[in-house]
Amino acid sequence: MHEIAMTENILSIVFIEAEKRNAKKIKKVKLEIGELTNIVGDCVQFYFELMSKDTIADGAEVEIVDVPLQAKCPRCGSVKRVENLDFLCE
Numbered sequence: 001m002h003e004i005a006m007t008e009n010i011l012s013i014v015f016i017e018a019e020k021r022n023a024k025k026i027k028k029v030k031l032e033i034g035e036l037t038n039i040v041g042d043c044v045q046f047y048f049e050l051m052s053k054d055t056i057a058d059g060a061e062v063e064i065v066d067v068p069l070q071a072k073c074p075r076c077g078s079v080k081r082v083e084n085l086d087f088l089c090e
Contacts, residue, residue, distance in 0.1 A: 003040055007047035014057055026057040035069040 010031065018026055029048070033039050041064040048062050069082040073089035080089070 003043040004047055006039060007044050007051060010044070011048065011051055011055075011057065015055070018056060024056065026052075026060045028061040028063060029057070030063045030065065032065045032067050034067045041066070 010029070014026060014029055017023075031041075031044065033041055033044075045062045045064065048057075048060075052058050052060060070079055071082050071087050072079045076089060078089060
C-alpha cells in the first residue's frame with residue numbers, strides 16, 4: 001500500500017514542475033522504477049488516475065520503465081545485471 005503515498009509524492013513533484021514551466025496541461029509522466037523498490041507499477045498508474053482527476057494531470061499518460069538491478073565490480077569495473085541477488089563478479 002505504499003504506492004498511495006508514493007503516488008501522492010509523484011503528483012506533488014509533477015505539479016511543482018508544471019507550475020515552474022507555466023504548464024496548463026500535463027500530457028505524459030515517465031517514471032523509472034527500480035527493481036528492488038517493490039513498487040507495483042500498475043498500482044501507481046491506478047492511483048495516479050484517481051488522484052489526478054480534475055487537475056491539469058487528468059488523463060495524462062503514465063509511462064513506467066522498469067529499471068533492472070545492476071552492480072559494478074569494485075575490482076574490475078565491470079557492470080552486470082544482478083539476478084537472484086548474486087552480486088559476485090564472474
